[in-house]
Amino acid sequence: MPVPRTPPRSPAGSAPASPTGPAPARALRQRLAELRGPEHPPRPLDARALAALAANPGCRRRALLDGAGVDKTALAAAIGSPSAFGQSQFALVRGNAFEARVKADGGAALLRLVHAHTAPETEAPDPARSRVPDLAANGPEGRVGRTALALREAVAAKAWTLLDHPLLTLDVAGSPAYLEPDALVVHPGGRCTVVEIKSFPMIDGTADPAKAGAAARQAAVYVLALEGLLRRLPEEDPPEPERPAAETGEQARAGEQTLTGEQTGTGEQVLLDDKVLLVCPKDFSNLPAGAPVDIRRQLSVTRRQLARLTRVEEIAEELPEGTSFDIGRPPRELTASLEKVPAAYAPECLAACELAFHCRARSRAEGQVTVLGRGVRAELGALTTVEEVLATARGARCPGPDRQGLDPASAEPTAATATPAPTAADPTARALRRAAALRAEALAGAGPRHSAALEHGHGHGAGAGQGGEERA
Numbered sequence: 001m002p003v004p005r006t007p008p009r010s011p012a013g014s015a016p017a018s019p020t021g022p023a024p025a026r027a028l029r030q031r032l033a034e035l036r037g038p039e040h041p042p043r044p045l046d047a048r049a050l051a052a053l054a055a056n057p058g059c060r061r062r063a064l065l066d067g068a069g070v071d072k073t074a075l076a077a078a079i080g081s082p083s084a085f086g087q088s089q090f091a092l093v094r095g096n097a098f099e100a101r102v103k104a105d106g107g108a109a110l111l112r113l114v115h116a117h118t119a120p121e122t123e124a125p126d127p128a129r130s131r132v133p134d135l136a137a138n139g140p141e142g143r144v145g146r147t148a149l150a151l152r153e154a155v156a157a158k159a160w161t162l163l164d165h166p167l168l169t170l171d172v173a174g175s176p177a178y179l180e181p182d183a184l185v186v187h188p189g190g191r192c193t194v195v196e197i198k199s200f201p202m203i204d205g206t207a208d209p210a211k212a213g214a215a216a217r218q219a220a221v222y223v224l225a226l227e228g229l230l231r232r233l234p235e236e237d238p239p240e241p242e243r244p245a246a247e248t249g250e251q252a253r254a255g256e257q258t259l260t261g262e263q264t265g266t267g268e269q270v271l272l273d274d275k276v277l278l279v280c281p282k283d284f285s286n287l288p289a290g291a292p293v294d295i296r297r298q299l300s301v302t303r304r305q306l307a308r309l310t311r312v313e314e315i316a317e318e319l320p321e322g323t324s325f326d327i328g329r330p331p332r333e334l335t336a337s338l339e340k341v342p343a344a345y346a347p348e349c350l351a352a353c354e355l356a357f358h359c360r361a362r363s364r365a366e367g368q369v370t371v372l373g374r375g376v377r378a379e380l381g382a383l384t385t386v387e388e389v390l391a392t393a394r395g396a397r398c399p400g401p402d403r404q405g406l407d408p409a410s411a412e413p414t415a416a417t418a419t420p421a422p423t424a425a426d427p428t429a430r431a432l433r434r435a436a437a438l439r440a441e442a443l444a445g446a447g448p449r450h451s452a453a454l455e456h457g458h459g460h461g462a463g464a465g466q467g468g469e470e471r472a
Contacts, residue, residue, distance in 0.1 A: 004207025005244065014125070014247055020154050022440040024313075025399040027314070027350045028313045030314065031313070031316050032067060032068040032263065032312075033068075034324070035064070035070070035316065035319075035323065035324060035325055036068045036069055036070050036326065036327030037324065037325070037328065039326075039328070040070075040071065040326065040327070041069075042068070042234040043069045043070065043071045043072075043175060044069070044178060044417045045066055045069075045177040046179065046183075047179050047218045047221040047222060048178070048218060048352075048452050050170075050172070050221045050305075050306075051214065051217035051220070051221055051302070052352040052353060053066060053305050054217055054220070054221075054305045055214075055217060055352060056302045056349065056352070056353075057304065057305045058299070058344035058346040059345075059349075060341055060342050060343070060344075061341040061342065061343040061344075061355070061359075062313050062343070062353060062355070063315065064312060064313060064315045064316065064341055065251075065314035065325065065341075065355075066216040066281060066317075067172070067315075068312075068325070068327045070356055071327065072144055072353070072354035073354045073358070074327045074329055075325060075334065075354070075355065076355050076357070076358060077326045078329050078331055079335050079338070079358060079391065080331055080333050081355070081357045081358035082354070082357075082363065083353075083354045083356060083357050093127060093201060094199045095197075095198070095199035097286075098286060098288075099182060099197045101286060101288070102197055102279055102288045103162070103164060103183070105127065105132055106127060106132050107130070107132055107162040107164070107183070108125070108127045108130070109183070109288055110162065110183060110279065110288070111127075111160050111162060111185065111201075112124070112125065113186045113277065113279060113288060113290035114187075114193055114195065114277055114290070115160075116290070117277055117290045117291065117292045118187075118191075118193050118273060118275065118277060118292060119187055119191070122187065122188065123188065124200070125160035126160075129159070129160070130160045130161070130162065131152070131154065131157060131161040132161070132162045133153065133161065133163065135150055135164065135165065135166055135167070136148055140169075140178045140454070142412050143166075143167035144167050144168065144178070144229075145167040146167075146170050147163065147167050147168065147229070148229055148232070148233060149164070150163055150166070150211045151166075151184075151186065151192075151229070151233070151270070152233065154186040155186060155190045155270055156338065158188045158189075159188055160185070160186070160187065160188060160459065161185070161186040162182065162183060162184075162185055163184040163185070163186065164183055165181070165182065165183070166180070166181065166184050167179070167180050167182050167413065168180070168181070168225035168226055168228075169225060169228070169229075170224060170225040170228060170306075172223070172306065178222060179225045181194055181195070181222040182195055182196055182197040183195040183197065184444070185277075189271075189347075190270050190271055191270075191271045191272075191273055192270060192271065192272050192273060193273045193275070193277055194219055194222050194223055194226065194273070194276045195276065195277045195279060196215050196218065196222075196276070196278050196279070197279045197280075198211065198215055198278065198279070198280050199281065200280055200290065201280060201281045201282070201283060201284060202278075202280040202281065202282060202283070202289045202463065203283055204283070205289070205291065205293065206291075207278065207280055212278060212293065214294050214352075215278055215293070216276070216278075216295050216298050217297075217298045217301075217302065218219070219276040219293070219295055220295045220298035220299045220301075220302045221302055223276065223295060223351075224299065224302060224303065224306070225273065226272060227272060229419070230270055230272060254358055255345055264348070274295070274296060275292040275293060275294050275295065276292070276293050276295055277290050277291070277292055277293075278291050278292075278293050292370065296410065306357075310459060315341065319340055319341070320340065323336055323340055325337055325338070327385070338355075338358070338370060339362075343359045343362075344370070345359040345360055345362075345363045345368070345370050345371065346370055346373070346374050346375075346377075347371070347373050348374070364384065367385045367387055368384060368386075369383065369384060369385060369386060370384075379428070380428060380430045381426075382428075382461070389432065392428070392433070393432040393433055393435065393436040395435065
């Protein structure tokens with residue numbers, strides 16, 4: 001059960017203080033517009049993009065391109081590496097049909113799932129008393145304001161309320177990102193539960209771990225945006241001004257993380273649930289099934305990544321003059337501009353980033369071990385290229401203590417990080433040399449034909465590993 005707390009408030013009628021100030025913020029927006037191309041409007045960030053950033057926080061290239069609002073799909077096509085990233089039309093149609101079924105009849109089935117999985121001890125929702133307010137308004141700002149008003153009214157009504165596709169806003173790199181969760185359910189006691197509806201099946205009560213993890217990261221973005229909305233509620237004019245807002249004292253409970261708790265202008269308490277409800281088709285049918293997902297870890301990762309995004313100006317300042325990602329420029333110039341921003345490629349990028357094919361080709365050409373997967377990359381420690389791995393296995397060199405624990409995105413061999421002399425005490429070097437010795441022993445005990453076959457396979461080992469990184 002979530003625990004309420006009162007986050008720090010800004011003075012009444014004022015916006016939260018910005019560490020950069022209005023003038024630096026305007027300069028940053030102008031700089032990002034120059035990188036994007038002044039003729040191209042910024043591409044708005046959505047929850048999927050923010051979740052992908054949280055999944056790969058070391059990629060400075062994606063952080064800059066997303067912060068600048070660059071259309072990565074058009075950029076990938078312009079440099080000759082078009083990506084097949086994205087949902088198929090069949091998946092979109094199936095997802096929309098399943099969501100419509102879940103929300104049919106005033107969301108009665110969805111409210112029953114929320115009650116059963118998040119608050120079974122409370123009174124069950126009554127379809128006759130449940131509320132589904134209209135959230136239509138003009139423009140994104142109007143929809144955000146209508147969502148805030150509907151949330152106030154839902155808490156004051158003390159009835160099960162379904163907010164269908166509310167619009168939330170989240171500050172990302174100094175500009176608002178508009179986010180639209182599938183649904184937000186307000187309990188009679190003021191508790192809020194974010195609902196994420198997906199079309200992949202839940203077999204025997206368990207969904208695919210990779211897909212469920214991606215949905216949890218996406219839902220964490222919605223929860224962060226909802227936190228911001230709850231913080232702003234006391235600063236906005238309440239629907240009933242004669243009823244003063246009550247103050248909330250901070251409470252603590254061992255072993256439980258507090259997300260947020262606020263007092264609305266109606267004097268009622270709002271609690272943001274520390275779990276989201278994932279709704280998927282049950283087994284191989286089209287019937288909805290629910291499962292609560294704890295997103296505290298995803299929340300902390302996303303918060304950390306968003307904090308890094310606020311420093312996107314530092315990445316932009318390091319770029320030389322003339323760097324531009326304007327898709328109207330020649331492909332050679334665009335490719336050169338991309339190479340000026342370091343990337344952190346991993347096979348998981350193929351399912352989350354439009355530039356994954358380009359980054360994979362570059363990583364293969366440079367012989368980086370990241371193409372073999374994050375697991376292999378972590379096992380190899382400070383060794384970042386296949387050439388370094390083979391040299392260490394032969395005993396020619398091995399990493400020194402000054403290269404331990406570096407981030408994969410920044411662990412490139414430079415003059416500052418070059419190893420002066422091998423050290424046999426390094427566990428990675430010992431493991432690689434032991435593997436090389438075992439291989440040599442196996443070759444010595446095999447016949448000539450088997451040895452030739454093994455040698456031929458070893459000659460193509462790096463290429464085969466790089467070609468199959470998707471399966472790593």
